[in-house]
Amino acid sequence: MARKVFNNCREDASAGGPPKRVSALNTTTDSKPPIDQDRLWNDHMALAAITDPGKPWTRRSFSPRFLEGRAWLREQFLAAGMTVRLDAGANLIARLEGTVKGAPPIMLGSHSDTVPSGGRFDGISGILTALEAVRALQASNYPFRHPIEIVDFLAEEPSEYGLSCVGSRAMVGELDAKMLTYTNAQGETLADAIIRVGGDPAAIPHMEKPVIAGYLELHIEQGVVLERNKLDLGLVTGIAGITRVEIALKGAADHAGSTLMRYRRDASLPAAELLLLVDREARAFAGRNEGHFVATVGVLEISPNAANVVPGGARMIIDIRAEKVALVDEFVALLDRESTAIAGRLNVDREGFAILSQNPPAPCDAHLRDLLGRSADKLGYSTTTLASGAGHDAAFISHIGPSAMLFIPSRDGKSHCPEEWSEPEQLAVGAATLFETIRLLDGQNI
Amino acid sequence: MARKVFNNCREDASAGGPPKRVSALNTTTDSKPPIDQDRLWNDHMALAAITDPGKPWTRRSFSPRFLEGRAWLREQFLAAGMTVRLDAGANLIARLEGTVKGAPPIMLGSHSDTVPSGGRFDGISGILTALEAVRALQASNYPFRHPIEIVDFLAEEPSEYGLSCVGSRAMVGELDAKMLTYTNAQGETLADAIIRVGGDPAAIPHMEKPVIAGYLELHIEQGVVLERNKLDLGLVTGIAGITRVEIALKGAADHAGSTLMRYRRDASLPAAELLLLVDREARAFAGRNEGHFVATVGVLEISPNAANVVPGGARMIIDIRAEKVALVDEFVALLDRESTAIAGRLNVDREGFAILSQNPPAPCDAHLRDLLGRSADKLGYSTTTLASGAGHDAAFISHIGPSAMLFIPSRDGKSHCPEEWSEPEQLAVGAATLFETIRLLDGQNI
Numbered sequence: 011m012a013r014k015v016f017n018n019c020r021e022d023a024s025a026g027g028p029p030k031r032v033s034a035l036n037t038t039t040d041s042k043p044p045i046d047q048d049r050l051w052n053d054h055m056a057l058a059a060i061t062d063p064g065k066p067w068t069r070r071s072f073s074p075r076f077l078e079g080r081a082w083l084r085e086q087f088l089a090a091g092m093t094v095r096l097d098a099g100a101n102l103i104a105r106l107e108g109t110v111k112g113a114p115p116i117m118l119g120s121h122s123d124t125v126p127s128g129g130r131f132d133g134i135s136g137i138l139t140a141l142e143a144v145r146a147l148q149a150s151n152y153p154f155r156h157p158i159e160i161v162d163f164l165a166e167e168p169s170e171y172g173l174s175c176v177g178s179r180a181m182v183g184e185l186d187a188k189m190l191t192y193t194n195a196q197g198e199t200l201a202d203a204i205i206r207v208g209g210d211p212a213a214i215p216h217m218e219k220p221v222i223a224g225y226l227e228l229h230i231e232q233g234v235v236l237e238r239n240k241l242d243l244g245l246v247t248g249i250a251g252i253t254r255v256e257i258a259l260k261g262a263a264d265h266a267g268s269t270l271m272r273y274r275r276d277a278s279l280p281a282a283e284l285l286l287l288v289d290r291e292a293r294a295f296a297g298r299n300e301g302h303f304v305a306t307v308g309v310l311e312i313s314p315n316a317a318n319v320v321p322g323g324a325r326m327i328i329d330i331r332a333e334k335v336a337l338v339d340e341f342v343a344l345l346d347r348e349s350t351a352i353a354g355r356l357n358v359d360r361e362g363f364a365i366l367s368q369n370p371p372a373p374c375d376a377h378l379r380d381l382l383g384r385s386a387d388k389l390g391y392s393t394t395t396l397a398s399g400a401g402h403d404a405a406f407i408s409h410i411g412p413s414a415m416l417f418i419p420s421r422d423g424k425s426h427c428p429e430e431w432s433e434p435e436q437l438a439v440g441a442a443t444l445f446e447t448i449r450l451l452d453g454q455n456i
Numbered sequence: 457m458a459r460k461v462f463n464n465c466r467e468d469a470s471a472g473g474p475p476k477r478v479s480a481l482n483t484t485t486d487s488k489p490p491i492d493q494d495r496l497w498n499d500h501m502a503l504a505a506i507t508d509p510g511k512p513w514t515r516r517s518f519s520p521r522f523l524e525g526r527a528w529l530r531e532q533f534l535a536a537g538m539t540v541r542l543d544a545g546a547n548l549i550a551r552l553e554g555t556v557k558g559a560p561p562i563m564l565g566s567h568s569d570t571v572p573s574g575g576r577f578d579g580i581s582g583i584l585t586a587l588e589a590v591r592a593l594q595a596s597n598y599p600f601r602h603p604i605e606i607v608d609f610l611a612e613e614p615s616e617y618g619l620s621c622v623g624s625r626a627m628v629g630e631l632d633a634k635m636l637t638y639t640n641a642q643g644e645t646l647a648d649a650i651i652r653v654g655g656d657p658a659a660i661p662h663m664e665k666p667v668i669a670g671y672l673e674l675h676i677e678q679g680v681v682l683e684r685n686k687l688d689l690g691l692v693t694g695i696a697g698i699t700r701v702e703i704a705l706k707g708a709a710d711h712a713g714s715t716l717m718r719y720r721r722d723a724s725l726p727a728a729e730l731l732l733l734v735d736r737e738a739r740a741f742a743g744r745n746e747g748h749f750v751a752t753v754g755v756l757e758i759s760p761n762a763a764n765v766v767p768g769g770a771r772m773i774i775d776i777r778a779e780k781v782a783l784v785d786e787f788v789a790l791l792d793r794e795s796t797a798i799a800g801r802l803n804v805d806r807e808g809f810a811i812l813s814q815n816p817p818a819p820c821d822a823h824l825r826d827l828l829g830r831s832a833d834k835l836g837y838s839t840t841t842l843a844s845g846a847g848h849d850a851a852f853i854s855h856i857g858p859s860a861m862l863f864i865p866s867r868d869g870k871s872h873c874p875e876e877w878s879e880p881e882q883l884a885v886g887a888a889t890l891f892e893t894i895r896l897l898d899g900q901n902i
Contacts, residue, residue: 231714234715234719264679265846265869266752267775268844269750271738271739276735286732296717307724308763312756315756315757318754329712399714422708423714
C-alpha cells in the first residue's frame with residue numbers, strides 16, 4: 011500500500027505537473043520502519059574501534075585513523091548502493107539518485123572526527139543513523155524522488171589548525187583564505203592538510219553552494235534534558251550563538267609571607283568574584299525563559315601560580331551561549347560594567363576585556379522541525395523542543411538551506427569523553443524518525 | 457678614645473678574670489662607624505653580576521654560577537683577613553679569630569643563591585653587610601674577643617631538589633637522610649649535588665652543632681611596612697611558621713554549551729568562594745593583633761581548563777603564616793569546616809583536604825633584638841618591630857643558639873623579581889647597625 015502511494019508521488023513528479031502535497035498520514039506505512047538496531051549498533055562499534063589504540067576514542071581529523079575511518083564509511087556507503095565523492099573541502103559525500111531529474115538533494119550527515127579521548131557517538135551517530143534510515147528505505151523499496159546525500163563533514167571538532175566545522179564552512183563559502191593559512195603545531199597549513207585528505211583548497215573559493223531540499227542532522231544531546239525528563243527525542247529549536255570574552259586582571263605579585271593583607275593587590279580576588287557573578291547572572295538570564303542561555307568560566311589562570319606568591323595576574327575566558335543575540339549583548343555589557351567595578355573596588359587593574367570570538371545563533375528551520383515532530387508522534391516517541399548549546403555543522407548548512415537537528419539522549423549528558431553513551435534502542439529510535447522524516451520531506455513539493 | 461675602651465675589654469678578657477659588663481655608651485665611638493657605602497654597593501653589584509646572562513638575576517644553588525659567586529666571595533673574605541672553609545653541609549664559612557680562647561663565635565650571614573629571575577639583594581645583602589661591618593671594625597682596629605663567622609648558607613631558596621634552607625638545616629642537624637635522597641628533574645640526588653659543591657653528605661649526620669654567642673642576619677624586608685612608615689630598620693620579632701593546605705574539589709566536567717545551568721556541578725564555584733573566604737578571614741585574623749598573620753591562595757588550578765567545558769575539578773593551595781601556632785590551628789579548622797560546607801551546598805565533592813607542610817614559627821631572641829635596637833637608637837636610625845613572613849636560615853639557626861634578624865626597606869616590597877631594590881644608604885645603615893651590634897655582643901660576658 012505504501013509503495014503505491016510512493017509510486018503515485020513519483021508519477022506525479024515524472025509527469026511534470028505540480029506535485030501534490032502529500033500528508034504524513036498518506037505517506038507512511040502502518041508498521042514500524044525496518045530499522046536494524048543491531049546493524050546500527052555494530053556499525054557504531056566498528057567505526058569507533060578505528061581509534062588511536064592507546065587513547066580511546068580518538069580519531070582526529072586529518073590523521074591516518076581519520077582516513078581509515080573514512081575508508082570504512084566509503085565501503086558501507088557503496089554497499090548501500092550509494093556513490094561516493096569528495097568535494098573540494100574534503101567533505102565525504104555519499105549519494106543515491108532520486109527519480110525526479112534535477113530535484114535538490116535531501117542532505118543528512120554529521121562528522122566522523124573526534125576530540126582527543128572522545129566518545130563513540132558524537133558525530134558518527136548522525137552519519138550512521140542516516141545510513142541506516144536509507145538502507146531501511148531501500149529495503150522497503152521506497153522510491154526516492156529527491157536524491158539523498160549523506161555527508162561526513164571534514165573536521166567538525168576543533169582541529170589542530172585552530173578551527174572547527176572546516177568542511178561545512180567550505181561547503182557554504184565561509185572558509186576564507188586566511189583560515190586556509192592557519193597552521194598546526196608542526197607548521198603545516200590547513201590548506202596543505204586539506205590536500206592531504208583529498209580536498210582541493212584552490213577550488214574552495216569557486217565551489218558552488220549546493221541547493222538542498224533540506225538538511226537533517228541527528229546528534230547526541232550532550233546534555234541531560236532528555237534523560238532527566240525521560241524523553242525519546244529533542245526537536246532542536248536552534249543552535250545557540252557562542253561568544254567568548256577574555257578578561258585579564260593585573261595586581262601585584264608580592265611575597266605571600268611578608269606582604270601584609272592590607273598591602274595586597276591580589277588579582278585572584280576580582281577573578282573569583284567575577285566567576286561567581288557569571289554563574290549567578292547566567293542562572294538569572296536562563297530563568298527569563300527567552301531561549302537557551304548558559305555562561306561558563308571554563309578557563310581561569312592565575313599567575314605566577316606559586317604557593318608563596320600573592321597572585322599578580324589572573325585571566326579568564328567566559329563562554330556565553332544563547333539563542334537570542336540581545337541576551338548575549340546584555341550579558342557582555344554586564345560583564346564589562348561589573349568587571350570594571352569589581353577590579354576598581356579591589357584596587358586591581360582590569361588590564362584587558364576582549365571579545366575573542368562571536369558566532370551568531372542559527373535557528374533551525376521550523377518546517378523541518380515540524381516534520382521531525384510529526385514523524386516522532388506517528389511512531390509514538392516522546393519529544394520536547396530544546397536548543398543546542400553546542401555548535402554543529404547544521405549551523406553552517408542553515409546558511410544555504412533549511413536545516414534541522416534531532417537529538418537523542420546522552421547518558422549523564424556526558425560527551426567528549428570515553429563515558430559518552432547512548433543506548434542501541436535510542437539510536438534506533440533516531441534512525442526510525444529520520445526514516446519517516448525523509449519520506450515526509452521527499453513527498454513534498456519540489 | 458674608643459680604642460682604649462676596646463683595649464680594656466681585651467685586657468680584661470686576656471687577664472682571664474670575669475669580663476666587665478660593658479654598656480653600649482661605654483663601648484661605642486662618638487663618630488659614625490666607618491662603613492664604606494660605595495664599597496658595599498659595588499660588592500652588591502659585582503656579586504649580582506654573576507648571573508645567568510639571559511635571565512638576570514639568577515644564581516641558582518648548585519649551579520656553575522653559584523660556584524662562581526662563591527669563588528668571588530671567598531676572595532673578598534680572604535682579602536678581609538678571614539680564613540674560609542666549607543662544612544659538611546657545603547656552607548661557606550669565613551672566620552676571623554678573636555682574642556679569647558675558646559669563646560663561641562658571633563655568627564652572621566645569609567645566602568648567595570637566588571630564585572630564577574630574582575633580585576640583587578635577597579640573601580647577598582646579609583653576607584655583604586656583615587663583611588662590610590667586619591671590615592669597618594678592622595679598620596677601626598676593633599679587638600675582637602669572640603671569633604666572628606660569616607656564613608653563606610647553602611641553598612636557602614627552594615632548590616631544584618624540592619627543599620629550601622639546605623645548609624642551615626644541615627648545620628643544626630635537621631637535614632635528614634630522606635631529604636638527601638630528594639632528586640632534581642635530572643634525577644640527581646641532593647646528596648650528590650652537595651658533593652658536587654664541596655660538601656660531604658656522609659658526614660652530615662655526624663656534624664657537631666656549633667656553639668654560638670649569637671646569630672645576626674640582615675635581610676631585605678620583602679614587604680612594605682618600613683617603606684610605608686618611612687622607617688630605617690625592622691627589628692624582627694620572629695619568623696612566622698608556614699602551613700600549606702591543599703583542597704581538591706570534584707564536580708562534573710560537562711559540555712559548557714549543552715549543560716543547562718541547573719544541571720551543573722561546577723567545581724570552580726566552591727573554589728572561588730573559598731578563595732574569597734581565605735582573604736576575608738585572613739584579614740580578620742590579622743586584625744586581632746596577635747602577631748603576624750597572612751593567608752594566600754597562591755595556587756589555583758581548574759580542570760580541564762578549556763573554554764567549552766564546565767570545570768569538573770579544582771585544586772588550590774592555601775599558604776598560612778603566623779607567629780602563633782594557635783592561630784594557624786584555628787584557621788586550618790575553619791578551612792576544613794567551611795570547605796566541607798561550601799562544597800556540600802554547591803553539590804560538589806570535597807575530594808581532598810591535606811596539610812602539605814607545617815613549619816613552626818621561630819621567635820627571634822629578645823636580647824639580641826634589644827642589642828640591635830640599642831645600636832639603631834644610638835646611630836639615630838628609626839625602627840619598628842615586625843615579624844618575618846618569609847622563611848630564613850635564622851629560623852633553623854635559632855634551634856642551636858640565640859638568633860635575630862634585622863630588616864632594611866625593600867622598594868615597593870618587591871622581592872624574588874628583577875625589580876627588587878634597596879638603596880645604597882639603606883644597605884649602609886644596616887651595615888652600621890651590625891657594626892654596633894657586634895661590638896655590643898662582643899663586649900658581653902663570654
